C-alpha cells in the first residue's frame with residue numbers, strides 16, 4: 562500500500578564555530594529517504610496519498626513552479642504507488658531537468674499563466690471538474706495531512722535536542738515538527754527559517770496546522786534577497802560546507818537554514834553544551850539548475 566521505509570539517520574556535523582562554542586550539532590538526513598521524493602516531501606505526501614487511496618482517486622493533480630521539488634516528488638510517488646499524475650506548472654512552457662524527471666515518471670504537465678495559477682481550485686475544476694478520479698493536492702503539499710506526516714519525524718529521534726532548525730516554504734514542515742515536539746512533550750525549541758523575503762507571514766501559515774501552540778522562533782533575516790535568490794556569501798558558505806562535511810546542501814532551502822544555524826552559533830545564541838538538530842529537508846537536485854552561481 563502507501564508506505565515507504567524511512568531511512569533518515571542522524572549524523573554529527575563538525576564545524577569550527579560549533580567546536581569553539583561547545584555545541585553538539587547533528588543533522589537529520591531526510592534527504593536520504595528517497596532520491597526524488599526527498600526529505601520533507603515524502604513526509605508531507607504520506608497521508609495525502611493515503612487519503613486519495615481511501616477515496617478511490619487514482620489521479621493526483623498538483624501545482625508548482627518549474628523547479629518545484631514538490632512537483633517532482635509527486636510525480637515519483639505517483640509512479641511508485643500506481644497513481645496517474647498531472648502537474649500544473651506556473652508560467653510559460655519551459656524545459657529543465659526537474660520537468661524532464663516529472664515527465665519521465667509519467668506526469669502530464671500543463672503550463673499556465675501566472676494570473677490563472679493563483680486560482681488553483683478554479684484551475685482544477687476547469688481541467689478536471691469532470692474527472693471523478695482526480696484528487697487535488699495543494700502547492701507544496703501544504704495541508705493538515707502534510708503536517709501530520711512531518712510530525713512523525715519526532716517519533717524517530719532517540720535523544721533529546723535543545724534546538725531544532727528547519728527551512729520553511731509553506732511552513733507545513735515547521736508546523737508538523739512543532740506538533741511533534743508538543744506531542745512528545747519535549748523541551749525543544751524550534752527555529753524556522755523562511756526562505757522568502759518578508760517571511761513573517763509564515764507564522765499565519767503555520768497556525769493553520771498547529772495542534773500544539775508552543776513558542777518558537779521565526780528567523781526572517783536569512784532570505785538572501787528572496788526565494789531562490791543567492792549572494793556570493795551564501796554560495797561560498799555552501800561550497801565550504803559541502804567540501805568540509807561531505808553533506809550536500811543547496812541554495813534555495815537547506816543552504817539558508819544551515820547558514821542561519823552557523824551564524825546564530827557564531828553570535829553566541831546558544832548555551833554552551835547545547836544539542837542542536839538541523840533537518841536536511843532534501844531538494845539537492847535544485848543545485849543542478851544553479852551550477853553557474855558557484856565558483857568551483
Ligand SMILES: *Cc1c(COP(=O)(O)O)cnc(C)c1O
Nearest residue numbers: 630730731732734814842843844
Ligand atoms: C519544499 C521544501 C521545503 C519547504 O517545506 P514547507 O513544508 O513547504 O515549509 C524545505 N526544504 C526543501 C529542500 C524543500 O524541497
